[in-house]
Amino acid sequence: ANWFNQNRGIVTACRLVEGDLDELASEVDRLHAEMDEDLRQEGLEVFSEVNIVGDFESGAVNVAQANGIAGLQSNTVMFGWPEKRTRQERLLRIMRSVARLEKSTVIARLNWAAEPGQDRRIDIWWRGKQYNGDLMLLLTHLLMMNTQWQDARVTVRSIILDPDQHEARAAGLAKLVAETRIPAETEVVVKPPDLTVAEVIHQHSSKADITFLGLMIPEPGAESESVDRLVELASGLNTTIFVRNASEFSGELLG
Numbered sequence: 001a002n003w004f005n006q007n008r009g010i011v012t013a014c015r016l017v018e019g020d021l022d023e024l025a026s027e028v029d030r031l032h033a034e035m036d037e038d039l040r041q042e043g044l045e046v047f048s049e050v051n052i053v054g055d056f057e058s059g060a061v062n063v064a065q066a067n068g069i070a071g072l073q074s075n076t077v078m079f080g081w082p083e084k085r086t087r088q089e090r091l092l093r094i095m096r097s098v099a100r101l102e103k104s105t106v107i108a109r110l111n112w113a114a115e116p117g118q119d120r121r122i123d124i125w126w127r128g129k130q131y132n133g134d135l136m137l138l139l140t141h142l143l144m145m146n147t148q149w150q151d152a153r154v155t156v157r158s159i160i161l162d163p164d165q166h167e168a169r170a171a172g173l174a175k176l177v178a179e180t181r182i183p184a185e186t187e188v189v190v191k192p193p194d195l196t197v198a199e200v201i202h203q204h205s206s207k208a209d210i211t212f213l214g215l216m217i218p219e220p221g222a223e224s225e226s227v228d229r230l231v232e233l234a235s236g237l238n239t240t241i242f243v244r245n246a247s248e249f250s251g252e253l254l255g
Contacts, residue, residue, distance in 0.1 A: 001078050002044050003149075004142045010069055011046040013039060016059050021052045028052065057090050061097045074103065075246070081109035081234075088230070089223040095244055096217050104135055105215065107242040109234050120152040123208040124184070125201060126173065127158065132214030135245035137180045140212065144182070152209070154184035159200055163190050198229075202236035211237045215244035 005011045015035055017024060031050045039048060047069065053059025060077075067074040077098050079091055095105040122140055126133040137156070143149050156177055158169050166188050173186040191200050205211045213233055218226035234240040 002046060003146055004139050005046075006142050006145045008142065010072060010074075011044075012067055012069070012074065013044075013046050013048045014063055014067070015048070015050045016053050016056055016063065017050065018053055018056055018059070024052045057094055060094050061101075064098050064103055065101055076104040076106060078106040078108065081107060085227065088227045092218055092223045092226055095215065096220075099217055099244065099246055102246045104246040105244040106139070107215065109240040109242070111238045111240075120149060121208040122149070122152050122154045122210045122212070123205040124154065124156045124212040125158070125205070125214070126156055126176065127214055132243050132245045133176050134180075136212040136214070136241075136243050137176065137182055137184075139241065139243065140184075141180060141182050143210070154182060155187060156184050157187045157189055157204060159189050159191050159197055161191055166190065196232075198232045198236070201233060206236055206238075208238060210239045210241060212241050212243060215242045217244065 001011045001013075013035065015031065017027075017031065028050050032048065035048045035050065039046060049063075051059060051063050053062070064074065064077045077094075079094075082088055082091065091107060095107075098105055122143070124133070124136045124140060126136070133156075140154055144152060144154070156173055158173055160166060160169050169188045170186065173188065177184050177186055187204075189200060189204065191197060195203075201211075201213075215230075216226070230242065234242075
């Protein structure tokens with residue numbers, strides 16, 4: 001989150017503690033101090049807050065709805081990738097709720113074991129639907145403002161099933177990249193009939209340092225199926241950033 005911030009916005013790290021407020025209120029100051037010390041040791045200049053919530057799911061939505069500083073409301077909610085299956089499904093339910101609040105969701109599945117090479121690669125997969133491509137490119141732009149990533153090679157790819165769609169999809173990718181002025185290559189990939197979409201993505205992005213993938217909001221009750229899909233996609237990749245944009249990006253990227 002700090003990488004994406006680049007002093008262009010405000011990052012608040014939120015710690016949610018499940019329990020009874022009357023019983024845990026006296027612990028808030030201690031937990032807040034511990035959190036601030038952890039952030040200080042990491043060298044992160046972000047705001048922090050501790051919230052006592054009855055349960056994580058409704059608590060996360062309430063905190064996201066109320067979060068803001070000096071009249072500025074947060075527009076993006078970011079989570080790490082949990083290990084437990086029930087918590088993975090819970091994140092997708094939270095995403096559906098915050099989307100109704102017109103807030104975007106970012107889920108970061110970090111792979112710290114895969115150290116970026118000297119020639120760093122960022123891959124973006126765009127489905128041509130919704131506005132996830134806009135936000136993925138914006139986040140890539142902010143990431144490349146870091147010295148560690150400023151020379152990264154960026155490729156925006158899109159998968160099609162029908163070769164006759166190639167020209168139209170290529171034009172869409174070119175327009176998307178041109179509007180954001182990011183130095184990126186584009187590639188339209190025709191899916192072979194004997195490979196799944198996940199296998200195609202793995203073939204092209206298994207060596208990318210960071211891969212951006214769009215998130216679709218599952219129908220209520222379909223969270224388990226969606227988690228299966230996300231696990232399948234991410235299992236053959238290094239660090240994966242799933243993005244669900246709440247609305248079309250408007251404006252210009254600032255150099």
